[in-house]
Amino acid sequence: MRLSGLKLTMVGAVVAAGVAAAAAPAAEPSAVGLWEQVDEKSGQPESWFKIIERNGVYQGNIVKIFFKPGEDENWACEKCEGDERGKPVLGLALIKGMQRTGLAYEHGTIMDPRDGAVYRALMNLSPDGQKLEVRGYLGISLFGRSQTWNRLPDNALAPARPPAQKGAAAPPPKK
Secondary structure, eight states: OOOOOHHHHHHHHHHHHHHHHOOOOOOOOOOOEEEEEOOOOOOOOEEEEEEEEEHHHHEEEEEEOOTTTSSSTOOOTTTOOOGGGSSSSSOOEEEEEEETTTEEEEEEEETTTTTTTEEEEEEEEEEESSEEEEESSSSSSSSEEEEEEEEEEGGGSSSOOOOTTTTTTOOOOOO
């Protein structure tokens, strides 16, 4: 059985595309997304951060805080500097100016909203993209502290569905 020239060309193109796709390296994971910061002693979540990228620069905003009983849920950054002074901590960009090199992020800063201190920062993403080591330091990275954050699903921050209205029509029964 002979294939026509057109069919042979199409088969060749499909095979070539398949080989090219298989040979192309998978895209490296990115720190962009939602992350959970956990208390190192209790193992309980403390806050969630959303990391975004704009023009090659990465920023992390605090998007959820797990307050302990008695803590002020309207916590404002009274010791922050500049425009951030007195602003609610929830929503603040605490990680700023990070630049990516592969799985490493550097040349940025991280702020501690408890005292307004700003530290130099490094972030290292695990090869599977599920863990993010975040390090704040003074001077050289030897003098600092690291935390490991866990990736959350992007929809974890989605608002809860509103409760069904009383008296709303029930869905029709399945047959």
